[in-house]
Amino acid sequence: MVHGFSQTERSWDAVGLDDALALRVPDDRDFAATAAELGNAGGRATYIGYSMGGRLCLQLALDRADLVERLVLISASPGIEDDAERAARRSSDDDLARDVEREGVDAFLRRWLAQPLFATLPSERAGLDERKAGNTTARLAHQLRALGQGAQPNNWRRLHELGMPVLLIVGSRDTKYVDIARRMQRTLPDSRLEVVEGAGHACHLENPEWVATHIASWLADR
Numbered sequence: 001m002v003h004g005f006s007q008t009e010r011s012w013d014a015v016g017l018d019d020a021l022a023l024r025v026p027d028d029r030d031f032a033a034t035a036a037e038l039g040n041a042g043g044r045a046t047y048i049g050y051s052m053g054g055r056l057c058l059q060l061a062l063d064r065a066d067l068v069e070r071l072v073l074i075s076a077s078p079g080i081e082d083d084a085e086r087a088a089r090r091s092s093d094d095d096l097a098r099d100v101e102r103e104g105v106d107a108f109l110r111r112w113l114a115q116p117l118f119a120t121l122p123s124e125r126a127g128l129d130e131r132k133a134g135n136t137t138a139r140l141a142h143q144l145r146a147l148g149q150g151a152q153p154n155n156w157r158r159l160h161e162l163g164m165p166v167l168l169i170v171g172s173r174d175t176k177y178v179d180i181a182r183r184m185q186r187t188l189p190d191s192r193l194e195v196v197e198g199a200g201h202a203c204h205l206e207n208p209e210w211v212a213t214h215i216a217s218w219l220a221d222r
Contacts, residue, residue, distance in 0.1 A: 002038055002053030004075075004202075005143050006109060008134035011127055014208035017048075017215060025053065027139050031151045035059035039067045046219065048072040050204055052143065055079070055152055062158050070222055071162070072215055074169045075177050075201050078155040078184065090150030097141040105135050120173055120200035127205070159187040165222045166191040169211060171199030192218060 001012045001022045009022035026037050035056045038047075044067050049057035054076025061068040080086040100108045113126050145151065166188050168181040172195050185193045194214050196203040204211045 002047065002049040002057055004051035004053050005147070006112060006131050006135060006140060007050075007053075007127070008130055010130050010134070011050075011205070014125070015204055015212045015215075016208070017212055020048070021045075025056065025143070025147070027142055030146050031056070031153070032059060032063065034147060035063065039064050043067065044069060046070040046072065048074070048215065049076060050074040051076060051201070052147055055149070056147065058155060059153070061162055061164065062155060065162070065164065068164055070165045070167070070219065072167045072169065072218075073181075073184075074204050074211070075171065075174060077149065077152075077177070077180050078159060079152045080149055081154050081156050086150055086154065088150075089148065093144045093148035093150045097144040100137055100140045100144070105132055105137055105140065108140065109135075117174075117201045120171070120198070121202045121206055125205045126202075156187075159184060160189065162188055162190075164190070165218075167215065167218045168193045169196065169203065169214065170194075171196045171201060171203035171206065173199060174201045174203070177201065194218075 001020050003009060003011045009024050012022045023038055023041050026034055029037055038056060039060045046069050047057040054073040057071060058073060058076060058078060061071050080089055109128060109131050168185055168191060170177045170181045181193050185191045196207050196210055199206040
């Protein structure tokens with residue numbers, strides 16, 4: 001299991017899948033190399049990733065299909081297709097990284113979690129204290145610059161390469177990612193889409209029991 005931006009391995013505790021290993025995203029590599037290092041750490045397995053972690057797991061599945069038996073992507077995207085939009089996102093991510101460096105971890109994370117993207121995430125499930133304890137200014141800035149959507153390759157054109165089973169999970173209120181997941185499902189050869197009703201982007205934190213149950217059921221079918 002691979003966590004999202006600003007999260008830690010403990011972000012998966014509430015999901016509580018049996019025999020699952022939560023991996024820490026390394027701090028000192030570019031996007032593709034980070035995905036490769038996660039594969040080195042996890043070996044051949046089912047990979048489950050949320051948001052940034054999902055985008056990294058997707059990259060691993062494309063680059064090292066021999067390591068990924070099954071793939072679960074929660075609120076994840078194959079990337080930004082338009083070159084100009086991707087460049088603009090890189091610039092935006094760099095601006096955010098400078099905000100981290102200027103504001104510090106605490107102030108930045110409070111502002112990050114106050115975004116509309118997380119409006120349906122209860123504060124007690126956001127794990128603010130855990131995020132503050134598990135991050136540094138340098139770590140957050142690196143994730144934004146090297147692992148953000150601006151740094152991610154456009155992998156839409158490669159989705160058809162994935163031969164392993166793929167489970168897509170999104171929150172119903174995260175309409176942008178619902179549309180992305182539906183489009184991905186139409187492209188992926190072997191995929192299922194599950195929508196968490198009433199949840200937003202961080203649906204695995206909002207309703208971890210639902211997410212765990214549906215992942216376990218899907219794994220049992222595969």
